[in-house]
Amino acid sequence: MQMTGAKILMECLLEQHVDTIFGYPGGTILNVYDELYSYEEDGRIRHILTAHEQGACHAADGYARATGKVGVCFATSGPGCTNLVTGIATAYMDSAPIVCITCNVGTSLLGKDSFQEVDITGVTMPITKCNYLVRDVNKLADTVREAFAIARSGRPGPVLIDIPKNVTAEKADYEPLRRSQHASNGNLAALMARSSQNFKAPEPDHADIDKLVEMIAASKKPFVICGGGVVRARAHEELCKLVNLIDAPAAVTVMGAGGLQGRDRHVTGMIGMHGSQASNMAVDACDLLIAIGCRFSDRVALKPSTFAQNAKIVQIDIDRSEINKNVQTHHHIVGDAKRVLELLLEKAAPKQNDEWMKYVFSFKTETEYDEATDHLTPQQVLSSIARILPQDTIVATDVGQHQMWAIQHFHFDYPGQLLTSGGFGTMGFGLGAAIGAQAAFPDKCVLHVTGDGCFRMNCHELATEQYYNLPIINVVFNNGVLGMVRQWQTLIYNKRYASTMLDRSPDFVKLAEAYGLSGKRVTNVEELEAALHEALECGHGYVIDCVIDMDEKVRPMVGGGSHITDFMLNS
Amino acid sequence: MINIERKTLAVLVDNEAGVLSQVTRLFSRKGYNIESIAVGPTEGANTSRMTIEIMATRAATELLCNQLRKLFPVHSVCILSDEAIRRELVFIKVGAATAEARSEVVQIANIFRANIIDVSTGSMTLTVIGEESKVEAIHRLLQKATVLEMVRAGSVALERGDNTINDETKEKGEFNYGKNVL
Numbered sequence: 001m002q003m004t005g006a007k008i009l010m011e012c013l014l015e016q017h018v019d020t021i022f023g024y025p026g027g028t029i030l031n032v033y034d035e036l037y038s039y040e041e042d043g044r045i046r047h048i049l050t051a052h053e054q055g056a057c058h059a060a061d062g063y064a065r066a067t068g069k070v071g072v073c074f075a076t077s078g079p080g081c082t083n084l085v086t087g088i089a090t091a092y093m094d095s096a097p098i099v100c101i102t103c104n105v106g107t108s109l110l111g112k113d114s115f116q117e118v119d120i121t122g123v124t125m126p127i128t129k130c131n132y133l134v135r136d137v138n139k140l141a142d143t144v145r146e147a148f149a150i151a152r153s154g155r156p157g158p159v160l161i162d163i164p165k166n167v168t169a170e171k172a173d174y175e176p177l178r179r180s181q182h183a184s185n186g187n188l189a190a191l192m193a194r195s196s197q198n199f200k201a202p203e204p205d206h207a208d209i210d211k212l213v214e215m216i217a218a219s220k221k222p223f224v225i226c227g228g229g230v231v232r233a234r235a236h237e238e239l240c241k242l243v244n245l246i247d248a249p250a251a252v253t254v255m256g257a258g259g260l261q262g263r264d265r266h267v268t269g270m271i272g273m274h275g276s277q278a279s280n281m282a283v284d285a286c287d288l289l290i291a292i293g294c295r296f297s298d299r300v301a302l303k304p305s306t307f308a309q310n311a312k313i314v315q316i317d318i319d320r321s322e323i324n325k326n327v328q329t330h331h332h333i334v335g336d337a338k339r340v341l342e343l344l345l346e347k348a349a350p351k352q353n354d355e356w357m358k359y360v361f362s363f364k365t366e367t368e369y370d371e372a373t374d375h376l377t378p379q380q381v382l383s384s385i386a387r388i389l390p391q392d393t394i395v396a397t398d399v400g401q402h403q404m405w406a407i408q409h410f411h412f413d414y415p416g417q418l419l420t421s422g423g424f425g426t427m428g429f430g431l432g433a434a435i436g437a438q439a440a441f442p443d444k445c446v447l448h449v450t451g452d453g454c455f456r457m458n459c460h461e462l463a464t465e466q467y468y469n470l471p472i473i474n475v476v477f478n479n480g481v482l483g484m485v486r487q488w489q490t491l492i493y494n495k496r497y498a499s500t501m502l503d504r505s506p507d508f509v510k511l512a513e514a515y516g517l518s519g520k521r522v523t524n525v526e527e528l529e530a531a532l533h534e535a536l537e538c539g540h541g542y543v544i545d546c547v548i549d550m551d552e553k554v555r556p557m558v559g560g561g562s563h564i565t566d567f568m569l570n571s
Numbered sequence: 572m573i574n575i576e577r578k579t580l581a582v583l584v585d586n587e588a589g590v591l592s593q594v595t596r597l598f599s600r601k602g603y604n605i606e607s608i609a610v611g612p613t614e615g616a617n618t619s620r621m622t623i624e625i626m627a628t629r630a631a632t633e634l635l636c637n638q639l640r641k642l643f644p645v646h647s648v649c650i651l652s653d654e655a656i657r658r659e660l661v662f663i664k665v666g667a668a669t670a671e672a673r674s675e676v677v678q679i680a681n682i683f684r685a686n687i688i689d690v691s692t693g694s695m696t697l698t699v700i701g702e703e704s705k706v707e708a709i710h711r712l713l714q715k716a717t718v719l720e721m722v723r724a725g726s727v728a729l730e731r732g733d734n735t736i737n738d739e740t741k742e743k744g745e746f747n748y749g750k751n752v753l
Contacts, residue, residue: 121589122592125592125593125596126596126600129643130643150643191643194646319641320637321634321637321638321640321641323637324630324634325634
């Protein structure tokens with residue numbers, strides 16, 4: 001069937017069961033939006049217009065993390081697509097599957113510094129798994145199919161497709177193809193034949209599994225790190241069974257939150273720079289470290305040379321280029337976390353490590369923060385939230401102190417419950433991600449935890465929240481400073497607070513009202529809890545501005561590059 | 572002990588626009604300077620082969636190979652052994668205005684089996700094919716005369732024996748990669 005490139009694109013998105021697109025139109029992507037108009041009209045696809053392309057990209061990312069499906073966003077050429085760049089890098093660092101579709105100037109204008117022209121495939125080369133400039137409309141369908149397959153397979157990640165405007169108008173033959181048949185057709189088939197490990201996780205080597213089983217049997221102090229790979233593979237049930245079977249304490253990284261039931265008696269809390277005492281002491285003392293889907297980032301393995309120095313380190317990862325990248329390991333298994341854990345569960349023998357468990361849990365798994373009666377503390381805010389909001393609330397955070405407090409405090413139960421920018425540390429990620437999650441799960445409670453600095457970076461998305469009636473609850477930890485940076489200045493820079501005072505914030509309640517939402521400024525627990533109840537009941541977006549002290553700190557803290565038990569701030 | 576040495580990588584890639592920059596950017600992103608690179612089409616349709624030399628440790632080179640294998644246009648990557656055949660084509664233009672100077676250049680050229688491919692009143696141009704050490708040696712000797720210009724094509728290399736880069740598929744790379752040593 002002959003149809004335009006724009007229509008082929010829309011049909012290809014339907015092949016991928018895409019139901020929601022986040023985006024922002026512009027000159028070169030007009031043909032696509034014109035086509036989208038009819039697809040929206042009969043309800044086949046929903047488009048969410050954000051206030052800024054960055055918000056669209058974060059929303060697609062949040063959608064992808066919450067659902068496990070591929071998130072999709074649209075942007076126009078030039079500034080439209082460069083506005084996606086931060087969002088793409090965020091998704092890349094946290095391995096979130098998104099497909100960004102951008103349009104460029106027509107092929108006759110390419111390379112002539114035309115209006116709103118930029119070489120976006122060049123710009124995004126180091127932050128995408130793969131990107132394409134589609135110059136021939138006959139290759140469009142094939143390219144879109146390949147892009148989605150790449151985004152979601154193996155170690156997931158962002159893919160960008162750039163389509164010159166004339167290609168969206170030109171016509172080509174389009175044959176519908178069910179998604180299950182994509183892998184055996186077109187360029188994708190050829191690509192898979194020659195590099196299947198990019199698409200399929202390699203089947204774990206059974207001899208390697210056996211070796212790990214032996215190592216587990218021989219170890220007296222096993223310790224597990226649950227990383228983001230467990231969340232991406234949705235291997236939470238298998239991991240839970242394993243830690244209970246071999247009776248091993250387990251720490252959770254920021255990206256791994258939700259990969260293990262937060263209330264499991266084996267969970268020692270977060271690990272690394274702001275890790276719990278129990279986690280950091282355990283990783284230092286263990287004799288076998290099993291890291292699953294964890295890339296030993298510098299926030300976890302602060303000092304690679306002494307990390308888990310008494311242990312045999314075993315790394316399980318789907319991406320072989322992660323093996324031995326940051327920390328030298330003794331044994332590794334390349335494979336999908338879920339598959340590896342299934343095999344381990346078949347073979348591993350039950351164990352009891354009472355003494356070791358007792359030792360690890362003699363340290364604190366949670367930070368005991370000071371109580372106060374005269375002012376609101378971050379802990380009170382989080383406790384009230386945990387008490388009042390449903391347990392399955394999806395939590396999106398921005399980056400900084402509030403992020404660490406929230407992850408330390410909440411017990412995440414399932415993958416996709418926490419949406420946070422762990423690798424790239426993108427301020428302003430939270431609201432966009434919350435929009436994506438709420439769009440995917442209209443009936444779930446979505447909480448956006450943010451700070452006053454982060455919130456100002458993308459608060460214009462409140463307009464999106466209002467227009468699409470997304471009842472996201474925004475809780476702002478308002479301390480009037482860039483809290484995490486100030487914490488570093490206090491501890492490391494001799495209290496020279498260079499440019500971290502944010503004594504110029506707008507009135508967030510008025511801001512919420514200006515966007516047609518409600519808000520409340522709270523200074524004590526009673527006001528906060530009343531506001532939370534109101535937020536739950538009002539049925540639309542809500543901003544709670546929590547006034548907290550500027551010198552609250554995230555504890556414990558280990559300095560960057562220090563040995564993991566050299567606590568700078570203790571709990 | 573950190574043992575940094577010259578490593579030669581052979582990379583088989585799709586012969587498409589943008590692939591060269593994708594591959595070379597990976598090196599700069601990971602902090603490696605490419606000492607030499609030579610690219611050209613191969614016996615197969617639509618593929619190019621790159622021969623890339625870097626200074627790195629064995630472990631770092633292996634990590635780099637794994638990063639390279641992740642790129643979709645890359646078919647296979649291998650680290651060539653020390654015994655592999657390496658050759659480089661070099662043109663050297665030397666100033667030689669007198670008969671005496673010319674005869675000296677001719678002598679040096681003969682010793683190194685270099686060919687003289689151009690002569691003018693003031694200069695001679697030699698072409699040499701050889702390994703790194705040979706190129707350096709002739710360059711050193713010719714510096715007595717005036718070297719006006721020199722251009723090097725970059726090393727190309729091929730493993731000796733029956734092995735080819737096609738044996739080194741990504742699948743196999745996966746299988747061989749740093750087998751567990753515990």
